[in-house]
Amino acid sequence: MFRMLGEVDALVDGRRVDIGHIRQRSVLVCLLVDVNRPVSADALIHRVWADAPPGKARNALAAYVSRLRRALAAEAGEARITRGPGGYLLQADERSVDLHRFRHQVRDARKTQNPVDAVTLFNDALDMWAGEPLSAIDTPWANQLRSSLAAERFSVLLERNDAALRAGRHAELLGELVETAQTYPLDERVAGQLMVAQYRSGRQDHALKTYRFVRERLANELGVDPSPALEAVYVQILHRDGGSPVTASPQRPVRQIPRRPTRLIGRAGDVRSTLTALDESPLVSLTGVGGVGKTRLALAVAHEAADRFADGVAIVELAPLPDGTAVSRAMCAALRFQPGADRSPDEALVEFLQRLRMLLVVDNCEHVLPHVARLVDRITTHCPDVKVLATSRESLGVEGEWVIPVKPLNEEAATALFVERARASRPDFDPGRERAGAVADICRRLDGLPLAIELAAARMRAMSSADVLRRLDRLRLLSGRVNGAHPRHQSLTATIDWSYQLLSDQEQTLFATLSVFAGGFDLDAVHAVCADPQMSEDDSVELLMGLVDKSMVEVETGPGATRYRLLETLRAYGRERLADAGRLAETTTRHAHYFTDLIAAAAAGVRGAQEAEWIARFVTEPAKYTTPDYDNLRSAFEAMVAGRDVDRAMRLVISLPEVMFMRVGVHSGEWAETVVEIADDDHPLYSAVVGTAARAAWFAGRYHRARHLVALVPRGSASEEISYCADPADILADIALYEGNPAAALEHYQRELTAARAATDPHRLVWVLYNITVCHAALHDPGAGLAAGNEAMQIADGVANPTIRAMAQCALGRALTHTQPERAMALFERARELAAGVVNNWLIGIACAEDAAIRAVHGDPVTAAGIFTDLIDHWEFGSAGIGSYQWDTLADVTRLLACLGADAEAAALHRALVEAGREPPLAGPAPTELDVTTALSGHDAVELAKTALRRYV
Structure with missing residues (x-):
């Protein structure tokens, strides 16, 4: 024992x-x-x-x-x-x-x-x-x-x-209660018990005297009146009603939760989850960036939860406190409790709360966090019926704490909030009469932060939503005046500055430096771009985690490595601090160099056995046809162009084809065209840059532009660092192929075969062999490409690279289309699997297109229709327009629809292809004989094909 x-x-x-x-x-x-x-x-x-x-x-x-x-x-x-x-x-x-x-x-x-x-x-x-x-x-x-x-x-x-009073033992308790009341003269519960015992012992006058004594002390020392509970005991005794003993809780129910004149929008789910958390834990902390609406959410929860607590809800506002020494005093004031001079406020407060069943809402804890954490830890440990709901930029770090991150509003809720607040400023505001999409763009640019949205909406008194949108880069636009609000809520800049000033010097420096990133970033990027040269990687991680804890940096989890980002409003503020410190240019250069080196390393890495690892770094969400670092690459490119660092800009551009074009599309091809305009044509990388720009134009079906670009390459010019798929001469051959001259294209690739065999790049060799099979298929003799397909497979078998192997599978499969269709489809399926593993959307599309074409002519048109339907959507990853491979797919769909008896749709698509300069997909009568009088645009042809195919899927 x-x-x-x-x-x-x-x-x-x-x-x-x-x-x-x-x-x-x-x-x-x-x-x-x-x-x-x-x-x-x-x-x-x-x-x-x-x-x-x-x-x-x-x-x-x-x-x-x-x-x-x-x-x-x-x-x-x-x-x-x-x-x-x-x-x-x-x-x-x-x-x-x-x-x-x-x-x-x-x-x-x-x-x-x-x-x-x-x-x-x-x-x-x-x-x-x-x-x-x-x-x-x-x-x-x-x-x-x-x-x-x-x-x-x-x-x-x-x-x-x-x-004991309920048991009728008032007489034996009376003496002890007198002593207790002398020890705790301001305790209303003790006073109520003593009054009941006195009255039941036949001493009504003593009971009334006890009440008057306590009332006087409460007024003189605390400046408050007796609680309703003690008042009830007094009234009961005064009217000589000595029925059931009344025992009073010393706490007046504090239900004067501040009423908000506007409704809470988009937080119903957060209110429910917070109420659930309060059922499970004595301490719930709402964390999030300044302006996200933590206080509003806490007050809404308090309104909903008030009836659960017999002693009510108390709101403790800590924002006005200059430091943490007054935290317990602020709590006492909110509770209308005077701790007395003989005990520490913390001890008295905990003792006071031990007898209560109530909810404490402790708002804005971040600047006094250590003091709040210590006091709340004592309260949650020793006051079993008290729950604490805290709001802070970071969690309190107390044992048993349940942390609920408060996220910005989604687009729908943010838009609703803007409209409601705008109408409060201007009753005739009608979002339908504003510029299309302007309100949604404002909310998106403001990251869905309620405070920022409300401040922006207030500007509708004097300007349109389009005017507000144009001026959002200026943070001072988002200022206002709310009478009675804390100064940090008077403008978005003040709100962010409140959080920024609470950071350590090193955290402030890192936060400002992080603003150089466009979009998200990972730990490697943080250390390379932002860290002090003397700082270890662990130091960088520690500082970054501190910013995450303080809600200054958002965490983005997904299938790849963890990434981080700044909200755009925080990023704009951080760039101002970086510029003020005179470090913006230096940091921008480090950022540009890092991402140029990164994509150059990736372009080399994807040619080896680690292709999947490199692509996982760049393409974390394959279905979205984008890369998480696209904005960083764009920002790096723009910084180099602005700084006339043409050499490094060229090195970034020539890395695009294999990393970007084949995976997420050719939207970045315009960067190459920009460099072509400012680079010298005698630069060793010039022809590689031109080839990159021309390949992007070719992918997008802009053959005239591609031909013009290739013509810029000086005769005899070559580049050792050119991508295997961005050779300018290849692009001219591919234009000839897709404009109906496959023989010329075949002649080119057969000439290239000798040089490719002599070189040491298996990618280039398999690329040339693959295109030879394409040319033979276009000449309606796919079997003639069998030798090229077999050679491609032989080369690929010796290289542990998924893209080479998938390309070789497609080459051989195409050569076997007529003679061994089942084997060909198996090869295309394997190619699709290999390509999917490295997010090579170009090869995924090729494999699916060839597979569907075989099925269309070998008795499985319904399955083919389903594949073509998905494929039409798939090819949209390549460009904003109708690209080369989309036209190929439309030709296959035209032939399939004709076989299925959809003559009108087949005729319309046939006419569209012919008008676009493509080879006629249907043999036989001319389009006019098929009652087609007007050619469809490319986009209309795509929609018609999808609509027609859905009838058979």
């Missing part, structure tokens, strides 16, 4: 166990408080030595634990001390520790319906106290625990008094 409620002691069969000197006793107490729960070594050292541990505290701790373990084992008791991953653990029956036995007894008493039995149980529990708890142990932790236990005992004493 262990005793803490008095002198610290351990007994086995009534014999006292030697538990050593005071430090060793302190270790035992630490373990007893958390009996059957592990306590870390760090926590034990802090509890025993506070902030002044000895040099070898861990060794001393281990020695104390070892002696305690031997002492307990020598007595053959059931208690034993073990050590595991979580720390040291004292295993024992909870009821063998008087503190925990006391608490079990109190819980039993609270469950007991009969007040007489309840009094007995309460008294038995109180009798376990043999004196001052933790006698003779004097450490900060022990002193705090002692005060907490004293408050806990007092709370139980008052519960016992209530039970």
Whole structure:
């Protein structure tokens, strides 16, 4: 048996166990408080030595634990001390520790319906106290625990008094209540109990005098009136109604939650999840960036939860506090409680709250976080019926805390908020009469932040939504004046500045530097672009995690590596700080160099066995046909062009074909055209840049532009660093192929074959062999490409690169289309699988197109129709227009529709292809004989094909 409620002691069969000197006793107490729960070594050292541990505290701790373990084992008791991953653990029956036995007894008493039995149980529990708890142990932790236990005992004493009054034992309780009231003259619950006991003992005048005395003290010392509960006891006694004893809670229900004049939009789900969290945890923290609406959400939750708490809700606003020393005073003021001069505010506050069932909403904790965390930890630990709902830029870090990140509004809710607030400023505001999409663009640019949206909407008094949108880059636009609001809510800049000023110097520097990223970024980029040269990667990670914790950086999780981003409003603010520090140009250059080097490394890496790893770095969401670093690459390119760093801009551009064009489309092809205009044509990379620009134009079906670009290459010019798919001469051959001259294209690739065999690049060789099979198929003799297909397979088998292997599978499959269709389809399926593994959307499309074409002519037109339907959507990844491969697919669809009897649609598509300069897909009568008088545009042809195909899917 262990005793803490008095002198610290351990007994086995009534014999006292030697538990050593005071430090060793302190270790035992630490373990007893958390009996059957592990306590870390760090926590034990802090509890025993506070902030002044000895040099070898861990060794001393281990020695104390070892002696305690031997002492307990020598007595053959059931208690034993073990050590595991979580720390040291004292295993024992909870009821063998008087503190925990006391608490079990109190819980039993609270469950007991009969007040007489309840009094007995309460008294038995109180009798376990043999004196001052933790006698003779004097450490900060022990002193705090002692005060907490004293408050806990007092709370139980008052519960016992209530039970005794219900049991009719007012006479025997009266003397004790008089003494208690003298000790706690401002405690209204004690006063109410004393008044009831006095009245029931026939001393009505004494009861009324007690009331007047307490009322006067409350007015003089706290400046408040008696609570409704104590007032009710007084009225009952005044009218000589001595029925059921009335016991008063000292807390007036604080239900004056600030009413907001506007409704809460888009937060219904957040309110529900927060209410659920309050059911599960004593502390719930709403975290998020400034202006996201944490306070509004907390107040909405408080309104919903108010009826759950008998003693109401108290709102504690910490924003006005200059530092953390006044946190407990602010809480006391919110509760209308005066702690008195003889005790610390923290101790008095915890004691006061122990008797209450209420919700504390503690708003804006971030600038006084350590002080709030310590106080809230004590409240949640020692006040079982008090719940705390905190709002802060970062979590409190208290044990048992349930953190709910508050995210910006989605587009629908953000738009609704803007419209409602705009109408409040200008009643005739009609979003339907504004420029199409302007309101949605404003909300998107403002990251869905409610404060920013409300400030922007207020500008509708004097300008249109289009005017607001044009001026959003100026943060000072988002300012306003809300009478009574804290200064940091008067403008978006002030809100962000509030958070920025709470950062350490190193965090401020990193935050400002992160603003150079466009879109998201990963840890490698942070360290390479933003870190001080003397800083380790671990240091970078630590600082970044601090910004994440403080809601200054968003985390983006997904199938790839974790990425991070700044909200655009924070990014604009950070760039201002970076410019103010004179570091914008230097950081922009580092950013540009990093991403140029990264994509150059990727362009080399995708040609090897690590293609999948490199592509996973660049394309984390294949279905979206985009790369998470597209904006960073664009920003890097623009910075190099603006700085006339043409050489590095060229190196970025020539890395695009294999990393970007084949995976996410040719939208970045315009960068190559920009470089063509400013580069010297005698630069060693010039022809590679021109080939990149021309290949992008060819992919998009802009053959005239592609031909014009190729003509810019000086005769005889070549580049050793050119992509295997961006040779200018290849592009002229491909134009000839798609304009109806496959023989010329074949002649070109057969000439290239000799040079490709002599070179050491297997990609170039397989590319040439693949295109030879394309030319033979276009000449309606795919079997003639069999040798090229077999050679491509032989080369690919010796290279562990998915793209080469998929390309070779397509080459051989195309050559076998007529002679071995089943084997060909198997090859195309394998090619599709290989290409999908490295997000090569070009080859995925090729494999699906060839597979569908075979099925269309070999008795499976319905499956072919389904594949073509998906394929038409798939080819949209390549460009904003109707690209080369989309026209090929439309030709195949035309032939399929003709076979299915959809003559009108087939004729219309036939005419569209002919008018676009493509080879006629249908043999036989001319289009006019098929009653087609007007050619469709490319986009109309695509829509017609999709509509027609859906009838057969």
